[in-house]
Amino acid sequence: MSFNGVDYYNIDDLFSEDELIVRRSVRDFVENEVLPVIEKHFRDGTFPEGLNRKMGEQGLYGITTSPDYGGVGANHTVYGLAMLELERGDSGVRSFASVQNSLVMYPIEAYGNEQSKRKWLPKLATGEAIGCFGLTEPDYGSDPGGMITNARKIGGGYLLNGAKMWITNGSVADVSVVWAKLDGTVHGFLVEKGTKGFSAPEMRGKYSLRASVTSELILNDVEVPEENILSIAGLKGPLSCLTKARYGIAWGAIGAAMAVYDSALEYSKSRIQFGKPIASFQLVQEKLVWMLNEITKAQLIAYRLGRLMDEGKATPQQVSLAKRNNVSIALEASRYAREIHGANGIISEYPIMRHSANLESVKTYEGTHDIHTLILGNDITGIQAFK
Amino acid sequence: MNILVCISRVPDTATKVVIGSDGNSIDSQGVKFIVNPYDELAIEEGLRLREKNGGVVTAVTIGTDKSTDVLRTALAMGVDKVILVKGEENPDSFYVAENLAAVAKDENPDLILLGRQSVDFDSLQIPSALGEILGMPSISVVSKLTIEDGKVTAERDIEGGCEIVEASLPCIISAQKGLNEPRYPKLPDIMKSRSKPIDQRDAAAAASRTSIIGMEIPLKQRAGKILTDSDDDINELVRMLHEDAKVI
Amino acid sequence: MKNILVYLEAQGDGLKRISYEVISAARSIAGDSARIYGVLVAGNSGQAENVGEYGLTDVIVANHILLERYSSTAVAATIFQAAESVGADCLLFPANAAGLELEPRLAVKLSAGYVADCTGLSADDGIIATKPVYAGKAQVKTKVETDKCVFSLRPNVFTATKADSPVSTNFTEMVPELTDNDVSVVVTSVDKNEGTLDVLEADMVVSGGRGVKSAENFNLIESLAEVLGGAVGASRAVVDAGWRPHSEQVGQTGKTVSPTLYVACGISGAIQHMAGMSTSKVIVAINKDKDAPIFKVADYGIVGDLFEVLPKLTDRIREVK
Secondary structure (H helix, E strand, C coil): CCCCCCCCCCHHHHCCHHHHHHHHHHHHHHHHHHHHHHHHHHHHCCCCCCHHHHHHHHCCCCCCCCHHHCCCCCCHHHHHHHHHHHHHHCHHHHHHHHHHHHHHHHHHHHHCCHHHHHHHHHHHHHCCCCEEEECCECCECCCHHHCCCEEEEECCEEEEEEEEEEEECHHHCCEEEEEEEECCEEEEEEEECCCCCEECCECCCCCCCCCCCEEEEEEEEEEEEHHHEEEEECCHHHHHHHHHHHHHHHHHHHHHHHHHHHHHHHHHHHCEECCEEHHHCHHHHHHHHHHHHHHHHHHHHHHHHHHHHHCCCCCHHHHHHHHHHHHHHHHHHHHHHHHHCHHHHHCCCCCHHHHHHHHHHHHHCCCCHHHHHHHHHHHHHCCCCCC | CEEEEECCEEECCCCCCCECCCCCCECCCCCCEEECHHHHHHHHHHHHHHHHHCCEEEEEEEECHHHHHHHHHHHHHCCCEEEEEECCCCCCHHHHHHHHHHHHHHHCCCEEEEECCCCCCCCCCHHHHHHHHHCCCEEEEEEEEEEECCEEEEEEEECCEEEEEEEECCEEEEECCCCCCCCCCCHHHHHHHCCCCEEEEECCCCCCCEEEEEEECCCCCCCCEEECCCHHHHHHHHHHHHHHCCCC | CCEEEEEECEECCEECHHHHHHHHHHHHHHCCCCEEEEEEECCCHHHHHHHHHHCCCEEEEECCHHHCCCCHHHHHHHHHHHHHHHCCCEEEEECCHHHHHHHHHHHHHHCCEEEEEECEEEEECEEEEEEEEHHHCEEEEEEECCCCEEEEECCCCCCCCCCCCCCCCEEEEECCCCCHHHCCEEEEEEEECCCCCCCCCCCEEEEECHHHCCCCCHHHHHHHHHHHCCEEEECHHHHHCCCCCHHHEECCCCECCCCCEEEEECCCCCHHHHCCCCCCCEEEEEECCCCCCHHHHCCEEEECCHHHHHHHHHHHHHHHC
């Protein structure tokens, strides 16, 4: 059964022709390149071999990056639609693309010097180079301002020391965007693979995002040249990247929600108990309708946010609301879907448990659900609750 | 080589068909339209032949203002130019063939490629109708195609096997699964194709020769006959498959 | 409508079964006034000797040196000349590989309206053709607006019925006027598929499940598939056990098939399997357990031991075919 999307409110009418063509092409890409192999890789705990280059070739990196640097030069809605379709495949695959797009290519384009842009962006766009983003530390997650990793000015560059944790693609990255305090202020540095004193061991034992590489970054007297510092000071640097990435996650989560809803709907119509399809039971219908309703709301939030991003009017708080809502309902939908699938919901023949497990991470990374609640609480009351 | 690819815009194959209020067509409310999947094979074959031999690939569709999306998809896949012939909303296959023939006369292609059928009306009729109008050879349902020195050799699927068919250019080929694996448009190409022009023309006056007087959803009911393993029952099963269900 | 011309397709010493179906369909729409002709291209009257049993009184047998190798364009030109010679205003073809290529060419030559792949024809106020659309999810009734009409008929849908009493048939030899230009496309060889058919492409699928008990026992499944001219499918349990390749797996994580006939042998009907075959046109289930869920989606079920049922069923189908 091929996937035909979920569009109860004719939201497609709001998209342009090329936005819809992008969505179709990414959907086909996921159908052919991701879905047939993802269960195996999730089970094995590996990122699908070769998929990085295929995504690069497809133009899934640098979607909003200027074509002058090998990017696609598309708008934020195109980026969002692509993330949605990728996450219908798997949150881990979408995470790979999110990091490459929003957390690596975006800061290099926005804050890197011309030399860094020329050096990295074209290769990152094709997937020839992989990037990662080092902000979170073992002891500083929701409170990144407390970071211990530091930089010291030395002749011809900087000396970095510290450790990062929960870094998607750390072990496979050719370039790491590492955030460290220089004289008490957060700055970004590009650290190349193989630099002396830098290592990125992979973290094991995850029960979520298993088809994605998660690593530690260890910086032990790592010397980076002068030109590798990004031209932004303070937490607004990393937070501006996170705003972009969270925006993509708000779209991506809808894809996961659609996948579990679609599977639950089909399953409920064909599963016969007590002589009739379980879709005929009110309790099942209630769950399906809840999913449809929440997916529709999430779509409208994401759509409007995309247009605001393109107009340069979106606030980080609006992005927080979208990320908070959309991931939360996707996780909830995956749980309802699991219940509708009964025991079949826990086996790999259906995508339910995989999405559900993934979404537990997605709810926590890039600002936990609760932190986004407090960001919004602060925004509407003017009272900061987390300090 | 000058290649003309004829494409159509059809409901996504996952569409749940609902009859529209006119009783003669489907309710297109909420229906997603796509490039006819067999036509993607035709586009891909055109692109591969161009990559090998050089030339120009032109895509054409007979449609309405809504049909620009399939032409944009063709552009994003890599065709050089596209033509939209604007005409009747629900034309019959003769009307489509006549209008495609008019475009072919203007474009003067060496090769015309189409999908084996449109997955809406499933008629498989355009390729040879077009061939007859243009006085060109046509080979339908082709799963392998070789063109060398103007000579066309095609493997065509027939009941229980295939046949090798030969013809000379100019020629019409309709594509069957297996001919190739169509590429998906890449994001940069989709963006670049936005600025390419669509050559728009009005359809010729040719009228449809058939009219639809009703559309309905066929009732599907399982016979639900349960038999024993006696010889009589096995014979009865074969009789029913042969005479009632008519499947053997 | 005055004269109907039916395209007869030779196969070996006789005609393809669809030819009798098309003749019967022609009779059903001819009424009292219209006359029915058959045209057999590059054949001999012996191949059509029993068409009288189906009420066909006139057959044109066309031969020409340029028809020795099959050429759709030359055959179309020949049929056109035959149609003109008898003043045919309605042509009927089989909707098969050959017929679907010929039909539109004749429609263009005759300036006729045409409907392909019909599953019903009725003659009330003009002929109304029924044809499936959207992969059978809907069907349309179509009226031809021109004086002449051409239809192709889906095989196995129209019943081949004999006339109340056989008629004698006049065979008329015809040598069409053909030039090399008419032979612009030509079949140079035919390769009948002796190898295995993909389960996705097959019109007939015979699947085995856990009830088949071993890889060796699949020879029973293969025999039935061979007699039907179809492909072998398998349930997930069987593929997991290594009895059959993954390429044959039907179901949720395998392939979704929609053949004309699906025979499920020793398959209980797990929901994952049903997801891959429930849209088949006709489903036959063979299972020992009368409560197996597969019987709920089956058109025909046999409750019994497949090791006894399958050989008998295979033999019986071989006899009928």
